[in-house]
Amino acid sequence: MKLMLGLLLNLALALLLVPFGNNPTASVSSGPVTFSKDIAPIFYQRCASCHRPGEIAPMSLLSYKDARPWAKAIREKVIDRTMPPWHADPSYGHFKNDRRLPQPEIDAIVAWVDQGAKEGNPKDLPPAPQFTEGWQIGKPDVVLTMPREFDVPATGVVDYQYIVVPTNFTEDRWVQAAEIRPGNRAVVHHVIAFLASPQAQFGGGRAGGAGLEARMESLAGTAPGEQPMIMPDGIGRLVKAGSRIVLQMHYTPNGTPQKDRTSIGIIFSKKPVQQAAAGGAALNAFFVIPPGADSHEVRSSFTFREDVHIRTLMPHMHLRGKDFLYRLVYPDGTSKIILSVPRYDFNWQTRYELAEPVAAPKGSRLECVAHFDNSAKNKANPDPTKQVRWGPQTWEEMMIGFVGFTRDRQNLLASPQAASN
Numbered sequence: 001m002k003l004m005l006g007l008l009l010n011l012a013l014a015l016l017l018v019p020f021g022n023n024p025t026a027s028v029s030s031g032p033v034t035f036s037k038d039i040a041p042i043f044y045q046r047c048a049s050c051h052r053p054g055e056i057a058p059m060s061l062l063s064y065k066d067a068r069p070w071a072k073a074i075r076e077k078v079i080d081r082t083m084p085p086w087h088a089d090p091s092y093g094h095f096k097n098d099r100r101l102p103q104p105e106i107d108a109i110v111a112w113v114d115q116g117a118k119e120g121n122p123k124d125l126p127p128a129p130q131f132t133e134g135w136q137i138g139k140p141d142v143v144l145t146m147p148r149e150f151d152v153p154a155t156g157v158v159d160y161q162y163i164v165v166p167t168n169f170t171e172d173r174w175v176q177a178a179e180i181r182p183g184n185r186a187v188v189h190h191v192i193a194f195l196a197s198p199q200a201q202f203g204g205g206r207a208g209g210a211g212l213e214a215r216m217e218s219l220a221g222t223a224p225g226e227q228p229m230i231m232p233d234g235i236g237r238l239v240k241a242g243s244r245i246v247l248q249m250h251y252t253p254n255g256t257p258q259k260d261r262t263s264i265g266i267i268f269s270k271k272p273v274q275q276a277a278a279g280g281a282a283l284n285a286f287f288v289i290p291p292g293a294d295s296h297e298v299r300s301s302f303t304f305r306e307d308v309h310i311r312t313l314m315p316h317m318h319l320r321g322k323d324f325l326y327r328l329v330y331p332d333g334t335s336k337i338i339l340s341v342p343r344y345d346f347n348w349q350t351r352y353e354l355a356e357p358v359a360a361p362k363g364s365r366l367e368c369v370a371h372f373d374n375s376a377k378n379k380a381n382p383d384p385t386k387q388v389r390w391g392p393q394t395w396e397e398m399m400i401g402f403v404g405f406t407r408d409r410q411n412l413l414a415s416p417q418a419a420s421n
Contacts, residue, residue: 033112034120035064064119071117085348089340094355137177140265152187152251152258161249174236174269178220179228183261189250190223198242225348236273275406282368282401289388294375298399302366309357312404319380320372331363368401
């Protein structure tokens, strides 16, 4: 990605069930359903990566004592499929990070609650999942931290800050995974980590980001609902020796003076890298949404200049975003929908990872169609009486269809330097 995500809403106090590891097997037997035997395996696999101490979820689900007070809320959320959060229409495409619970797991949770949410025999508990404290990607090979704390005022609007963090890499390194860890989640709204080459002239600070998105590639980001960047074996992001990381920081004052010192953890590729991760965006920055419009349409497109395989898709709008669709149009004029998000949710910035990469021959065009609800029916709408244009602030709007891909003809095994070409 070479464009900023824009401002994102503070994380709602809600259940955050996300996938982790292999799928557990769950079924409703004729006997009693208990936490220890039937539900803990689901929570450990589906929820624990976020629902544990120190993570973004509002409560832990690692123990019966933790989970029991939330039983009725969990039942409600899994029945209506509000949780786990997943907004893609299953009619189009298959995604390896699909967070939907299989029906047998939903049935098991419902039966557990309906039967009184009993603990059962603690001896039936499976082994608790093991995590690297503070990190979802596992233990980083290196952790890079802001040189100094940033003082966040109690009130007002804080302009985007651009903090330069040296890597001190003495040789080129391939990165397979990266995760941003806010130092103070109470005031860090979103962060994007950009790569600045050793030759790049960049001063940082408040105004240092002018034109940043056009000059630098992003390495990772964090926002409500966004997961860490983890690439499959054979694909990586090249960080040249002497590069610097530029953190685009969006701070949101919360009524009392705060401090933050954010870090980014990096895991280097352990296996040979054949292809460099690449990306682009279908965006439209020249729209005007009329006051009160409940379904204003905006379109954008992105043309591939070489044969590629599409691997990830990430729609981005702000509070008035209603729905978003990606259509791939081939050079011969045929087309197919590869992602449809009929109920876009600004609180969940999901990067949809295709289960099987989609081939896009040279000349193929990615067409995006989005609709915005600027009416009073939209409860999140800051002001339905105002005309809305493109802008980075939450009360403004964006229309971006991010796309991640690899180049078919690229083979870096013999010449890693080719990644920069």
